[in-house]
Amino acid sequence: xxxxxxxxxxxxxxxxxxxxxxxxxxxxxxxxxxxxxxxxxxxxxxxxxxxxxxxxxxxxxxxxxxxxxxxxxxxxxxxxxxxxxxxxxxxxxxxxxxxxxxxxxxxxxxx
Amino acid sequence: xxxxxxxxxxxxxxxxxxxxxxxxxxxxxxxxxxxxxxxxxxxxxxxxxxxxxxxxxxxxxxxxxxxxxxxxxxxxxxxxxxxxxxxxxxxxxxxxxxxxxxxxxxxxxxxxxxxxxxxxxxxxxxxxxxxxxxxxxxxxxxxxxxxxx
Numbered sequence: 001x002x003x004x005x006x007x008x009x010x011x012x013x014x015x016x017x018x019x020x021x022x023x024x025x026x027x028x029x030x031x032x033x034x035x036x037x038x039x040x041x042x043x044x045x046x047x048x049x050x051x052x053x054x055x056x057x058x059x060x061x062x063x064x065x066x067x068x069x070x071x072x073x074x075x076x077x078x079x080x081x082x083x084x085x086x087x088x089x090x091x092x093x094x095x096x097x098x099x100x101x102x103x104x105x106x107x108x109x110x111x
Numbered sequence: 112x113x114x115x116x117x118x119x120x121x122x123x124x125x126x127x128x129x130x131x132x133x134x135x136x137x138x139x140x141x142x143x144x145x146x147x148x149x150x151x152x153x154x155x156x157x158x159x160x161x162x163x164x165x166x167x168x169x170x171x172x173x174x175x176x177x178x179x180x181x182x183x184x185x186x187x188x189x190x191x192x193x194x195x196x197x198x199x200x201x202x203x204x205x206x207x208x209x210x211x212x213x214x215x216x217x218x219x220x221x222x223x224x225x226x227x228x229x230x231x232x233x234x235x236x237x238x239x240x241x242x243x244x245x246x247x248x249x250x251x252x253x254x255x256x257x258x259x260x
Contacts, residue, residue, distance in 0.1 A: 035225040035226055039168060040187075052225045057225075063168050080137060088144075093137070
């Protein structure tokens with residue numbers, strides 16, 4: 001089932017940037033911290049889980065047409081990245097649990 | 112008629128020029144983001160847009176990570192996009208090796224940021240229909256073409 005980014009907010013994900021992109025649809029999940037690997041393999045409309053928190057993740061998400069970025073384990077997003085995500089409308093959500101826990105939450109929601 | 116199409120296809124309809132600074136990670140992706148907005152406005156096939164942007168992003172990152180600085184030119188023709196990335200030194204020592212997935216000469220601090228996965232050149236080749244690399248100690252020039260098919 002397709003879900004929208006905004007629905008994640010009710011499931012323990014905290015929106016930290018890119019509020020204007022929350023109506024984007026999510027069709028899958030991709031987990032990886034190597035940016036070129038993400039560019040090569042992530043499908044459009046994925047929710048991307050990564051521990052990278054610097055500004056370049058926004059460009060990667062934009063170019064790979066990723067719906068939102070999820071930062072696990074409460075890692076703090078860089079200020080530059082927040083600014084860029086707001087500009088480009090790429091939602092970034094913070095999550096307390098691990099990448100695995102974020103992925104299974106999404107799996108349950110999309111079932 | 113065929114000749115006319117050929118002539119139109121040979122004309123540059125739109126071109127973009129950018130300087131890319133070495134190690135300027137804060138502006139990384141700007142060339143590709145600009146290209147993306149232009150291509151979206153032209154209502155090109157989404158696959159062509161995606162492939163062009165990926166190829167462009169990797170070329171841009173290579174200049175930022177590996178060169179002393181460079182320049183990118185993007186030309187949009189009637190039937191294709193040509194991306195030319197030109198930089199000054201130190202060049203690619205072994206192009207064949209650099210083309211291998213996973214091979215990278217990026218320093219550790221750059222890898223920690225998630226770059227230098229050794230996927231740059233393979234991604235460029237994968238996403239373009241034509242690619243040519245020329246490299247010496249004075250710099251590298253990469254030309255890629257993505258066809259509108």
